[in-house]
Amino acid sequence: MVTYDHYLEEPGSLEVAYFSTLGTQRAGHDFHAGWLELEYGVKAWWTTELYLDGQTTFHDSTVFTGFRWENRFRLLQREHFINPVLYIEYEQISEADKIIKEVEGHDIEADHAVPNAEARQGHNHELELKLLLSKNFKGWNVAVNPLATKPLLPSAPWEFGYAAGVSRPLALKASAQKCNFCRENFSAGVEMYGGLGDRISPGLHETSHYLAPAVAWNLPSGWSFRVSPGFGLNDNSHQLLMRWGVSREFSGFGETISKMFRGRQ
Amino acid sequence: MKGLFLSLSMLLLGAVVALAQADRSKGRNAGDSRFDYAELSKAPEKARARQNPLAGDETAVAGGRNLFERHCAECHGLSGEGGKKGPSLVVPEVQDATPGTVFWVLTNGVVRRGMPVWSKLPEAQRWQLVSYLKTLKIETPTAAAK
Numbered sequence: 001m002v003t004y005d006h007y008l009e010e011p012g013s014l015e016v017a018y019f020s021t022l023g024t025q026r027a028g029h030d031f032h033a034g035w036l037e038l039e040y041g042v043k044a045w046w047t048t049e050l051y052l053d054g055q056t057t058f059h060d061s062t063v064f065t066g067f068r069w070e071n072r073f074r075l076l077q078r079e080h081f082i083n084p085v086l087y088i089e090y091e092q093i094s095e096a097d098k099i100i101k102e103v104e105g106h107d108i109e110a111d112h113a114v115p116n117a118e119a120r121q122g123h124n125h126e127l128e129l130k131l132l133l134s135k136n137f138k139g140w141n142v143a144v145n146p147l148a149t150k151p152l153l154p155s156a157p158w159e160f161g162y163a164a165g166v167s168r169p170l171a172l173k174a175s176a177q178k179c180n181f182c183r184e185n186f187s188a189g190v191e192m193y194g195g196l197g198d199r200i201s202p203g204l205h206e207t208s209h210y211l212a213p214a215v216a217w218n219l220p221s222g223w224s225f226r227v228s229p230g231f232g233l234n235d236n237s238h239q240l241l242m243r244w245g246v247s248r249e250f251s252g253f254g255e256t257i258s259k260m261f262r263g264r265q
Numbered sequence: 266m267k268g269l270f271l272s273l274s275m276l277l278l279g280a281v282v283a284l285a286q287a288d289r290s291k292g293r294n295a296g297d298s299r300f301d302y303a304e305l306s307k308a309p310e311k312a313r314a315r316q317n318p319l320a321g322d323e324t325a326v327a328g329g330r331n332l333f334e335r336h337c338a339e340c341h342g343l344s345g346e347g348g349k350k351g352p353s354l355v356v357p358e359v360q361d362a363t364p365g366t367v368f369w370v371l372t373n374g375v376v377r378r379g380m381p382v383w384s385k386l387p388e389a390q391r392w393q394l395v396s397y398l399k400t401l402k403i404e405t406p407t408a409a410a411k
Contacts, residue, residue: 007385012350044376078373079384139387172387176327184390220335251339255349 001214001228001243002102003165003191005143006083006134008072009041012254017247019226021099024240028113031057033065033098040253045074055098061116066093066123068101072132087130087145095122100241102128104149105159105198106206108236125152139172141189157199165191167214180219187216194233208237222249302358304378308369315365317399319392329397332390336383345401350379355404367395 001019009015020034033055041047051068068091075084096119098112127150134143145163150156167189175182194209196202212230223246230241319325334343340351347353354360359367371391374382383391 005385008381010381011379041381044374044379044381074376077376079382136384136387139389141385169387173325173389174328174332174393176324176331178331184387220331 001191001212001226001245002193003143003145003163004072004085004087004130004132004134005141005167006074006085006132008044008047008074008085009039010251011041011044012252013041014250014253015039015247016250017224017245019099019243019245022240022242023098023100023112023238025057025112025238026109029058029060031055031098031112033100035099035101037247042254045077047072051099051101053093053097053099055096055116057098057116063094063096063116063120065097065099065120066091068093082133082135085132085134087128087132087147089126089128089130091124091126091128093124093126094120095124096120097124100238102147102161102163103193103195103208103210104128104147104161105195106201107161107195108206108208109232109238110236112238126150127152140166140168142166159198160196160202161194162196163191163193165189165214167216178220180221185218185220187218189214191228192233194237206236207234209233210237210241212241212243222251223247224249302352302356304370304375305358305362305366308366312369313363313365315363315368317364317368317392317395319389319396320364322396325393325396326400328390329393329395332386332394333397336386337394340380345398346404353404354398355401357403359398360401360403364392364395364399367398368392371395 015037017037017039018034019037020032022030022032024030033053035054036052037049039047039049049070051070053065053067054063055065056062068089070087070089073086073088075086095114096116128147129149130145130147132143132145134141143165147161147163149159149161167187169184169187171183174184179185190211190213192209192211195207196204197207209232210230211233212228214226214228217225226243226245228243230243232239232241333345340348341354342348345354368391371383371394373384374380376382386394
């Protein structure tokens with residue numbers, strides 16, 4: 001749910017997804033942050049993605065918190081021992097954003113205890129870079145994503161973080177029958193992610209970290225469902241980040257749009 | 266907030282135009298020279314020599330057909346006859362290639378030409394796909410004309 005492997009969206013396909021994070025909050029109110037995700041395969045080596053974020057803090061309010069534009073570029077043409085993908089994201093979000101799609105720098109639970117009316121006054125413009133490293137081995141996928149974020153203010157330092165995970169389909173061979181509940185349609189894994197401080201103050205102090213098992217169900221029709229409870233590993237972390245999401249892939253979307261444009265010429 | 270929505274609108278507009286431009290170049294058919302099957306000849310000798318561990322397994326063929334319909338048919342056609350986005354697979358270049366060669370192309374894709382890498386499928390499923398592909402009949406000119 002947080003860690004990326006090196007596989008990109010198929011060219012011309014659009015994936016529409018809704019994901020949410022239900023988070024517990026000490027010294028504040030629990031929250032439900034949701035985001036809409038539009039992922040498009042521009043080329044076999046380039047995937048672009050737009051996120052629209054929002055959140056509801058219980059006993060407070062519901063707010064739209066901004067957008068993110070993400071691009072992933074496959075760096076090598078063929079499969080290698082380790083496969084690198086460059087991830088570049090621009091985000092324009094308010095400080096009320098709570099989707100916690102990644103943890104970086106000195107992000108801690110207390111950051112999210114601020115009431116929405118106050119938090120939404122602050123805005124973050126950030127550039128985020130990740131190196132997505134991933135490998136498949138005997139049906140297992142192992143992925144590691146070091147990340148660096150630069151708030152677009154001259155005085156703000158680079159912030160660092162990580163995500164790493166392993167996952168595997170429940171069956172490696174496809175069934176002879178068409179089925180939704182076959183084991184190969186399910187995969188399970190576990191991931192860990194957290195902050196590593198910033199350029200001025202690197203390290204693990206005042207950082208938060210999570211361990212999250214995850215289960216995915218990928219239906220032949222293009223629908224996918226994912227669930228992942230994330231457990232905070234230290235006192236700076238939310239005790240629980242319950243994530244779930246649903247997505248639908250639309251093959252041939254690019255061709256449809258292209259036809260619309262061509263039809264008017 | 267007004268600036269945010271303006272930025273968002275511009276971003277969406279840019280994205281739609283970009284994807285339309287990217288797909289404009291895709292109006293090609295199976296006879297196009299972009300589908301020259303050259304990638305098959307790039308498979309290393311060791312990869313070519315690999316045997317399909319599921320050869321002769323009928324259930325592997327059935328599973329491979331399901332996988333083909335799910336992942337490959339959109340570009341290569343339901344019967345592997347090819348389409349606007351992907352070449353025909355019922356041609357001698359593919360059918361005469363060794364199972365190991367087909368497996369290698371599946372695994373590595375042809376990224377520059379739009380075919381994604383399929384190593385995200387477990388190895389057994391890729392061999393199932395090879396098993397199914399090898400059951401497709403080479404399309405003769407007469408059969409194609411019908």
